[in-house]
Amino acid sequence: MHPVFDLHCDTIYELQQLGTGTLAENSGQVLLAWMDKAGQVTACFAMFVDSEQGNCWRSAQRLHERFLIELEQNQDRIVQVRTADEIRGSSLHGAILSCEELQILEGELSRIGTLASWGVRLATLTWNHENDYGFPHHLAGGLKRLGFSAVEELEHHNILVDVSHLNDEGFNDVASISRKPFVASHSNCRSVTNHSRNLSDRMIRTIADKGGVVGLNFCPSFLSEDWMRSSIEAMVRHAVHLKQVGGSAVTALGTDYDGITGELEIPHYDALSLLWQALEKSGFTSSELQAMWFENALRVFS
Numbered sequence: 173m174h175p176v177f178d179l180h181c182d183t184i185y186e187l188q189q190l191g192t193g194t195l196a197e198n199s200g201q202v203l204l205a206w207m208d209k210a211g212q213v214t215a216c217f218a219m220f221v222d223s224e225q226g227n228c229w230r231s232a233q234r235l236h237e238r239f240l241i242e243l244e245q246n247q248d249r250i251v252q253v254r255t256a257d258e259i260r261g262s263s264l265h266g267a268i269l270s271c272e273e274l275q276i277l278e279g280e281l282s283r284i285g286t287l288a289s290w291g292v293r294l295a296t297l298t299w300n301h302e303n304d305y306g307f308p309h310h311l312a313g314g315l316k317r318l319g320f321s322a323v324e325e326l327e328h329h330n331i332l333v334d335v336s337h338l339n340d341e342g343f344n345d346v347a348s349i350s351r352k353p354f355v356a357s358h359s360n361c362r363s364v365t366n367h368s369r370n371l372s373d374r375m376i377r378t379i380a381d382k383g384g385v386v387g388l389n390f391c392p393s394f395l396s397e398d399w400m401r402s403s404i405e406a407m408v409r410h411a412v413h414l415k416q417v418g419g420s421a422v423t424a425l426g427t428d429y430d431g432i433t434g435e436l437e438i439p440h441y442d443a444l445s446l447l448w449q450a451l452e453k454s455g456f457t458s459s460e461l462q463a464m465w466f467e468n469a470l471r472v473f474s
Contacts, residue, residue: 173211174448174462176441177259177469179294179357179387179424180270180336182431185220188238195242195250201429201439204249207265209442214259214266214466216294216357220431223275223301229283232276236290239269254291256474268473270334270357273299274322281318281325288329293473294357295326296334297342306342309368314341320349327352332472335359335379336369336387336426343375353383353472358426360386360394361413365406367394373417380418385468387426388414392434402436404450411464412454420456421471423464 183202187193196204207213219235221228243252253259253266269292277283287295297319298308305319315323323346326333333354335343346354356379362370371379371386379386388411393399395406414423425444438447448461456464 173445175466176210176213176444177425177466178213178215178429178441179355179385179426179469180218180272180389180431181215181427181429182218182220182272183215183429184217184235184239184242186430187242188235195246201427201432201436203440204246204265206440206442208249210440210444212263212265213441214253214268214469216268216270218270218272218431219276219292220272220299221276223273223299223303228273228276229278229280232271236269239267243267252291254293256470259470259473268293270294272296272337273303274305275299275301275303277304277322279304279318281321284322284325284329284331288331292331294332294334294355296337296357297322297346298337298339300337306345307339308337309339311339312341313339315345320345323349335375339368340372340375343378347378347382350382354379355384355424355472356386356426358387358389358391358428360389360410361417363417364410364413365394365396369394376414376418376422380422383472384422385424385472386414386418386422387424387469388464389432390427390429390436390438391432392436400434402432402434402438404437404447407438407447408450408454411451411456415456415460420460420463421468423460424469425465
């Protein structure tokens, strides 16, 4: 078994929304039992808000509270980690707090300091709606004034800027001002599947040149034209292309578990070994796979 680093799951939001279930017992895609079978897993648990529903900051506070409750109830199996050293030094599963949709701040950039105090290490600038900072993948327009300031403030607090869900113009703006590596935590390759949520070859190369990573997303509609099925074959196509375009150091995992639906050929972490085997057959070396599974993501958190 190989250590796993997953750059994005929506599990805390899902548990909060359903009002039932815990990390130890739920009917979703991320469960401590599956993590145990996979080996040692470090996952980024996203605080996601839908900005159109309002009360974004209060929703974020509730998600943070739920995150802490889950860790307290399962403290013998999973622990919050903030740094590469903490990840390496723990024998338990690692939980990194992240933020999906920066409208969580409701325009108050000073709250980035609060996010940092909670241990947030990764934040997407947008989700699927226009917000105070920029525009999502399916709309036009670059970063807004507050978006430029947010990038600087996130980097100041050592929170990785995440360009998944951001549109092309916003991506270009992030690339032009970022002083540190940035990531696409859960995005695939547009040249393989032409979806606006996926990255162009130029974007992949830019992330690689900046020292960032791209997390392979298991969502069916980002992997292929079959919007109902997430196949290992399609994952291999994207991973191979990602490596060819950006080099092996840009490859990572960003499952999007508990944020995706459909028939998943890898429905839980314990089935990741099937993807490993398929990628080996496609030409990935063992060291390249270890980097994709864990080391590349760990690097950007260092």
